[in-house]
Amino acid sequence: KAGVTQTPRYLIKTRGQQVTLSCSPISGHRSVSWYQQTPGQGLQFLFEYFSETQRNKGNFPGRFSGRQFSNSRSEMNVSTLELGDSALYLCASSSDSAGNTIYFGEGSWLTVV
């Protein structure tokens, strides 16, 4: 069974640009959540989707948005990039409706210059 797939794996963007990250969950998983990981802040929850609906949202500015498609694939978008957005963005999927047991993808490494 394939794991969580994230694309792109690495990307470099300039301040002010926007970026879209993609995530394909484990087959059959309907819950997808996104986390940002930085050395200083650790893993911070961005948002979670279940059956195309945003179920939970973390404490991030409106520049961070996401969506989920009918096939459970998800995208997250960051607009007006700032240097502080440089991080590892992790997507995780879950089979249970509570979204508790999550499995991470390999992540997308974003560098903002």
Next chain:
Amino acid sequence: QKEVEQNSGPLSVPEGAIASLNCTYSDRVSQSFFWYRQYSGKSPELIMSIYSNGDKEDGRFTAQLNKASQYVSLLIRDSQPSDSATYLCAASGNTPLVFGKGTRLSVIA
């Protein structure tokens, strides 16, 4: 503010010893607890989950949960250099997983 606290380490143990990693959580309604292992430059990998008070063993790993003390621990027996990684504790109640910042474990050969 729901928090999960871990000692950042590094925790250094000799090869073959028992490594003990600890975690406390603030939200009393937390019901599910997880340990993830993260190698440098890689994503977190789920290694253990525990939901009830007491011990849960899986190979060389034992997770321990004490809800009264809001305390979770992970014991790694017969530690190997390949166990050197950052270990993340996570807790969940009716909200998404909250992660600690991780404890860096170094197993010295």
